[in-house]
Amino acid sequence: MTGSEAICRHVPVLLEEVLEGLAIRQGGVYLDGTIGWGGHTSRILQMYEDTRVIGLDHDAAALEAVSRKLANFGDRVLLFHSDFRQLDKVLDEAGVGLVDGALMDLGVSSMQLEDADRGFSFAQDGPLDMRMNPDSGVAASEIVNTWAQTDLANLFFKYGEEKRSRAIAAAIVRTRETSPIESTLQLADLISSVPGMGRVRNIHPATRTFQALRIEVNDELDAVRQVIPTGVERLTPGGRLVIISFHSLEDRIVKRSFRELESPCRCPKEFPECRCGKVSAGRVVTRRPLVPTEAEIKTNPRSRSAKLRVFEKGRM
């Protein structure tokens, strides 16, 4: 275990709810699309001697760390360096047709957040990067230093729901005229200095802007939009897809996509029967999202905005 792994272990969120949501069974094969530090996966593997997990992460460093952590489980766990949008390809490669359950625990892990060099944190200085997969895509600094002012303002408003988006974008453009913005603290301090950007309920003024940049850099909303239909397709009948999201934009996509899979028919109400031929893929198990208890939030504050939803594939 490296120093940073020892310090920054990730505590799995809504652990019992995930196990129950997946309805883990003896001999089952599960897909963990966001294996991270393997908290959920290790419990799945511990439940029965013969459960198996296919684990994915697009962060090579996370994968390397978790492969050491899960080494004791031998070939019951197969790890792939992949975006979960490629799960079809990964399952084909693993020779697995359908899985009994799939988990997507979205967003970043504590290991990523707390590693200053990854550039996610406004509390520690580091390069303004924010890529979960540093091997692909563009770093946050490129967006901050090259995008037009209106595009930056729109991004901060749309993905960060930041009310002062225009003022922040203007301050960024003014600053970068003199020198580029390359570090997390440089950007965080700049945002804090924008008039009207004081701390509200102890929340750092840069929180929303950093969130917007992270979503854009990692294409997070498109990722969740794409993975849901593919994930359900690769489930066995009665298998479950469990998704944990950490902000309202993601949760809205999960909620709507699940509903659409449950009731895809768009025929006018006055039609006596469906003519579009779209068939339900299954049922939404969680009418309301499951959220952490006060006790969990107390021991793991990162869980406070988590929402868990479950979809069950039909047994046609």
Ligand SMILES: C[S@@+](CC[C@H](N)C(=O)[O-])C[C@H]1O[C@@H](n2cnc3c(N)ncnc32)[C@H](O)[C@@H]1O
């Ligand atoms: C919240 S952490 C998962 C933590 C894990 N459940 C645990 O208990 O340790 C999210 C992980 O998913 C990865 N990730 C996020 N989006 C991904 C994507 N589109 N494809 C593959 N991995 C992704 C991140 O790199 C991160 O390691």
